[in-house]
Amino acid sequence: MLTMKDIVREGHPxxxxxxxxxxxxxxxxxxxxxxxxxxxxxxxxxxxIADQYGLRPGIGLAAPQIGISKRIIAVHVPDxxxxxxxxxxxxxxxVSHSVEETHLENGEGCLSVDREVPGLVPRYARITVKGTTLxxxxxxxxxxxxxxxxxxxxxxxxNGIMFYDRIQGLDDKFKKELPNL
Ligand code: SB7
Ligand code: NI
Numbered sequence: 001m002l003t004m005k006d007i008v009r010e011g012h013p014x015x016x017x018x019x020x021x022x023x024x025x026x027x028x029x030x031x032x033x034x035x036x037x038x039x040x041x042x043x044x045x046x047x048x049i050a051d052q053y054g055l056r057p058g059i060g061l062a063a064p065q066i067g068i069s070k071r072i073i074a075v076h077v078p079d080x081x082x083x084x085x086x087x088x089x090x091x092x093x094x095v096s097h098s099v100e101e102t103h104l105e106n107g108e109g110c111l112s113v114d115r116e117v118p119g120l121v122p123r124y125a126r127i128t129v130k131g132t133t134l135x136x137x138x139x140x141x142x143x144x145x146x147x148x149x150x151x152x153x154x155x156x157x158x159n160g161i162m163f164y165d166r167i168q169g170l171d172d173k174f175k176k177e178l179p180n181l
Pocket of ligand 2 (some may be wrong): 022109110111112153
């Protein structure tokens with residue numbers, strides 16, 4: 001299973017790369033990567049497992065965060081009606097979005113960032129995302145609220161974008177990544 005040891009931290013160049021499209025139908029290797037990713041996200045939300053393995057809770061994960069520069073994301077998050085959106089997507093793409101923006105009240109965090117970065121991260125309030133599931137189904141989902149924010153955070157990772165890149169007027173010292181030692 002994946003643990004925090006597998007999570008790449010800021011300063012690693014893979015987090016700044018444009019991840020490569022997954023060739024579909026997904027290979028067994030890519031499906032295994034995706035399965036491990038969703039398993040990690042689910043485990044990280046289980047208090048006992050998280051405690052046992054020292055996992056930081058996360059509602060999503062993108063493949064570059066485990067050092068794999070491929071367009072794969074995993075999300076496990078409740079929507080407004082408290083229904084779980086639990087999915088892996090290959091080649092996720094935002095095909096349309098609202099003009100209206102939103103943000104999380106308390107800003108965002110990232111498993112690849114071991115510090116608190118202050119500031120609000122502007123996100124589209126509503127998006128339509130297309131992609132291919134682990135089962136090979138092509139989907140198109142309309143999302144709002146927290147799921148919409150999480151998908152935008154994860155798809156940003158596939159494009160080498162960190163959440164703090166989007167914080168307006170953030171002091172440069174918070175934007176600088178530590179050099180790769
Ligand atoms: C706050 C947290 C996340 C997404 C949006 C708002 C996910 C944190 C875990 N990750 O670093 C996933 O990339
Ligand atoms: Ni992140």
